[in-house]
Amino acid sequence: MDSQNKNLLIATVLSFIVITAWLVLFPPADPAPVEPEEVAETLAPGAVNEDGSAAVPPAATGTPDAPGDTAPAATPADTQSALAASPRIAIDTPKLSGSVALLGGRIDDLHLNDYNVSLDADSDTVTLLKPAGEPEAYYTLYGWAPAGDLDAAEVPNANTEWTLEEGETLTPTTPITLVWQSPGGLTFRRTISIDADYMFTVAQSVENGTETAIRLAPYSQIVRHGEPSDLKGFFILHEGVIRQTEAELAEIDYKDVREFEQDGREGAPAETVQANGEGWVGFTDHYWETLIIPENGQTFTSVVKYLPSANIYQTDVRLPVMDVAAGATATIDTRLFAGAKEWDVIRDYQNEGGVYRLLDSIDWGMFFFLTKPIFAVLHWLHGLIGNMGWAIIALTFIMKAILFPLAYRSYVSMAKMKELQPQMEEIRKKAGDDRMKVQQEMMELYKKEKVNPASGCLPVLLQIPIWFSLYKVVFVTLELRHQPWLGWIRDLSAPDPSSILNLFGLLPNAAPDPTSWFYFFSLGILPILLGISMWLQQKLNPAPADATQAMIMNWMPWVFMFMLGRFASGLVLYWITNNTLTFIQQYTIMRSHGAKPDIFGNIISSFKKKPEPEKK
Template identity: 45%
Template sequence: MTDQRNLVLAIALSIAILLGFQYFVPSAPQKPPPEAQKAGETTAPGQQAAPAQVPGTVPGAPIAPVITVRERAAVLAESPRVAIDGKRVAGSINLKGARIDDVVLKDYHVTVDKKSANITLFSPPGTEHPYYAEAGIAQTNGLKTPGPDTVWTADKQKLTSGDRVTLSWDNGEGQVFKRTIALDDNYMFTITQSVENKGAAPIAVTPYALVSRHGTPVTRGFYILHEGPIGVIGGSLQEPSYSDIAEAREKAVKSTGGWIGITDDYWLAALVPPQDAEVTASFKHFAGGAKKDIYQSDILAQTREVAPGASTESVVRLFAGAKETYTIDAYAEKLGIDRFDRAIDWGWFYWLTKPIFQAMHWLNGVLGNFGLAILALTVVIKLIFFPLAQTSYKAMSKMKILQPELMKLRERYKDDTQRINQEMMALYKKHKVNPAAGCLPIVVQIPVFFALYKVIFTTIEMRHAPFYGWIKDLSAPDPTSWINLFGLLPYDVPNLGPLYFFSLGVWPILMGISMFLQQKLNPQPADPVQAKMFMLMPIFFTFLLGSFAAGLVIYWTWNNLLSIAQQWTIMRRIPQPKTT
């Protein structure tokens, strides 16, 4: 009996530690420095930042002098641009440097309020948080290539979904450079670079592409969620943190195909080379002006020679948008991108997490609400584990019935621990009770719980997904609080800082009550100390889950209620054993 209680207690505490780890020991979010600057141009692949561009090397512009950060609209108005008006993205391409540095996501807003601002993914240098992508030709053997200040000529003023725009520039030395940028119906840009050599001598051309982010972004800081540089390069998934890259300065890997970029919780900017092309993929860190760090993910293609009168062409794709599961999967399948779906952090239980999401997504399509999908999926999970739970609850119910006899044994042989254990095992054998059977469902359901947690926490489909009543976002904590009697008192809840978990909402409290009721149906530990610890578990979990996503709390509450109904039914059907 004691061994079983210790096991259950260990499992419960393990869940608490694993769930609470991200709150009590979070990966420290790095905040951008308060100094404002116009971070200048980053280097192209293959070269560290230099105080000035040196002819004959891979192009890299110096960091621009520190100036006052300006409004985004003002910066965008400073240079000629080609407007982007896709079905799902808006923004512009900067003709100065031919950069994609202005991308806004049409379908996503900053808050649950549909009138709030749309999510801004890319912003140009000169704004507070520069973030952009570009493709180019590295400078080799004295070839005059377009740089960050080159002004290109466009063949049209707007890029729409299903269309393309071609940018052109003549270096005046016999070479004509073109960049054709196409946009599909979602978030994928296709950038085709061509160089025509009209000169008298052969030239060497080395294409590159990069995604650059100026300033260390404020991340959510959760251990279970990767935010930062990411990619499948050299045949393996790479997920270094911002601090890892800052410490290493550069990490370069030879790769055939794959992809590389920078990810946020719900958004991704990634470069996708042709999957049969050999490239050098790199993560880089540069110390920018005013101590503003610059992070870069880039690819450098192999150098090719272009004879006089000939031309060469290279293609790279840029994904700049939301990490929608089925959109990402469609790109992975259509373009053959190696493990592109891992841009979404499915976690250690990938084999379980993604199927659970797929089931929830299907149920949401049927029921029209992700909250109802969570409830329905919980029922399905309970049905799958029904035989196991049935055996477990029967054993636990018999254990509870035998509780008075066990207490008598402890009292009778209180000075003889060995005799107590012998008599307890004899009693279990007589009534065909397995004291460890009650632990098995808990152990089996731990991966399911964590997989569901990952789904609710990391998938963009759950972001701003409403339930009913006051739950407007299943991926956010219950917004109500006992401090103002759940909105009945006429004042808002103050910001409690690190003590935010004390602001309990309705659903966490309901979860705690359901956990307490379920615990009352289970056999109580004979040891008084263990009994008190078990009585505190509902309170502990109530406060722990008070700051968790409402969808997870709803799942746990509903799961507890189903378990209570199942266990109560079983207990009524088990005959009372004849004891002596």
């Protein structure tokens, strides 16, 4: 078997093994959704007993325990009833809608105006945050933890009834201010503002109207009741807690959060990290995320925890204790990103808004040095062309052009190796069983003819990280979600919806669910074109002389056709384009070096039955 076929066989077999192992070892997870009766309300970070009620530890002295540990006890049912009856302040921006509850001053009702759950005309917009009491509740809380001699009743908690002091609706031009006065004469205010995209700013202030100094510490938290029901569970995508602590980025799966060590309180596994002025923490989903972002330069403590008695995940930002003199006022600002992971918006928050490394909240993967520029070019092409499918095709042309010099050298090297086959066979005959002599004379031949036998593998090796990076871009980034190409391809982030079973859309019945095993046997138009493009690429060269190798080569395109049919349409479109360009490049280079590929003859010979060897 010549080196070209050998390299191709090795590459295809290795790819087949990798993809098969992936599908077997990492199947999509099917987590059970959280039922309403299983949801328990948190009153403050970590303050939940086994029965779901708030814990009431002794009053804090010196420095605070966990924020809000001194909250008054209340049952989840009482909290949920009060929350349902609580007055709300509407949120109305170009990209967000929802409301803020006066109970606790919670941001707990948020919808993404630009995104729908599905492509159906009557589909609802995506809901990001939900109040306690609803399935998969997901919300933010803010408050103060008492320190020194300050009594817990003097600070607001998750059940505090705030009063609207200023504003009527939260919009990009009209912030709202909530106010609450403690029994002892402290006045707390919470001013919430929002921009035209997804960034909230929460300014918490305390005015000390007493005659003595007070000590207290502000905190912010994101609370999530159970894992999301639409958790993908793919190893290529991180879903769960994400935390930037100075230069360190931590991606923590829900399973890992549950396995944290105890932080000193019964049933509260937690991980605590100190940050000296740069970072953020929160939850990330496939396309959306919610992050608490302290002020630049602000020292803070980042806490990630799980409350098993209530099946609640939390991320906290705890700020240092503040000393507020009598008659003085202290204010602290904290930002909250709650929205879609739009690359250009997040980039502006990082570059212009000063949010440290916010672009890393998008899961770029281990080949980030490839995925970031690949996506930047794809994003630019999409803006230029206006269609993501054609942008993917244009990106493939650019990538092939960049790799063409290397591919040219590879094809030339393989052509020279093919020309040297007679001399190589002569060396083998003369040397007989002396392998050392064969290798020495082969190396002398390569040196004399200036041929590198390994150069034919370089394009294949380079294609592996590029292929993986493009798959990562197609799968992870929001910009491909619900993006059409042409005709029946309405969502490039989803598999080809056409099927043999519905005559590729001619019949009204839909294709099988992509998650069902039956879908494996249902092929769309793009997967079929992928198989054909791989098969034609093979036919540039005659089949290997060995019958077993020839059989593997003949079956490989069709095996890949079935396996890759479940992948995103955008990725399959890239493979088809890449295979077509590779075919054209290789055919042109072979012809320029005197070779005349007999494609039609190779196709005919692949259907002929090989003669059985004569018996001696």
